[in-house]
């Protein structure tokens with residue numbers, strides 16, 4: 001394979017980037033003070049704020065999803081605060097390290113992998129002590145479990161001193177979210193997942209309540225991710241704090257245009273239908289889902305191999321068939337693989353990916369009826 005060989009990237013991010021978004025990445029650079037760019041950045045901030053019904057401030061900045069996690073913690077807690085981390089897998093657990101390093105008192109409630117922490121469990125825990133903040137992962141990319149963020153939001157509303165943070169990195173723009181109706185105080189995502197853009201930009205949406213929390217903290221130790229440093233720029237995009245990712249702003253504007261053209265709710269519904277059809281297809285091929293029924297994400301699947309399939313060989317065969325999928329994490333490594341099916345990945349991409357799965361299973365010695373996965377998918381999508 002040479003460096004430009006085309007493989008279909010079906011991992012849980014980066015996801016396929018459509019031509020019109022790639023064209024934005026390739027545009028000649030402009031100064032960040034150029035009035036044309038100043039207007040383009042203004043538009044992105046406003047459109048993203050409206051998309052998630054944010055009553056405070058949205059911050060689309062250079063960095064990845066992990067930096068957004070730090071920003072959420074940095075602006076809403078101070079050393080010694082109690083925080084409740086709700087974990088449905090690897091990315092939920094990532095907050096443990098971030099919060100421990102900051103000197104926060106960390107309590108964790110974890111679900112078995114494949115399951116989710118219930119709103120009732122969260123309610124019981126929040127009642128125990130005063131928590132400054134709680135984190136929930138919307139879709140945990142290690143398990144493909146989607147958390148009931150709306151029901152959790154109803155619980156969170158009973159605890160006004162607790163900032164409700166949702167990690168939407170593997171969810172936003174594909175799983176329906178509305179900060180207002182779901183009582184979410186801080187939401188964040190990154191460009192390379194369901195927005196279908198190259199990696200390098202993250203977005204934090206901070207509610208009014210979160211902006212007020214930040215104000216109450218005085219000076220915070222963190223610099224780049226401080227809301228207060230960015231507020232003047234978000235309010236007047238001709239101002240400078242740190243250099244904006246110019247081409248990523250354009251690429252995100254194009255992504256938002258595509259999302260709004262399809263319609264935000266229609267896009268989420270498309271993802272739901274697609275994920276269900278993929279599940280039927282995978283089950284027809286003998287795979288089992290790690291995520292239990294009733295909490296399966298729209299955006300990706302974690303698929304447990306049929307008996308006797310070697311993970312490394314399977315993924316090598318997939319690559320030879322032109323499709324990249326991801327390995328699994330922790331105790332599921334070697335036993336399952338992960339396929340992203342989000343953003344601007346098309347039905348034709350799904351068909352290509354499923355046909356590669358069939359051929360790769362066959363190469364791994366599994367008796368498969370060729371076309372069974374693809375046929376099941378097509379039949380489900382035609383319903």
Ligand SMILES: *Cc1c(COP(=O)(O)O)cnc(C)c1O
Pocket residue numbers: 013064065066067091137139140141167168169170190
């Ligand atoms: C990918 C991901 C992250 C980390 O984002 P990076 O852009 O890789 O830093 C965090 N949370 C979830 C749920 C993710 O899927």
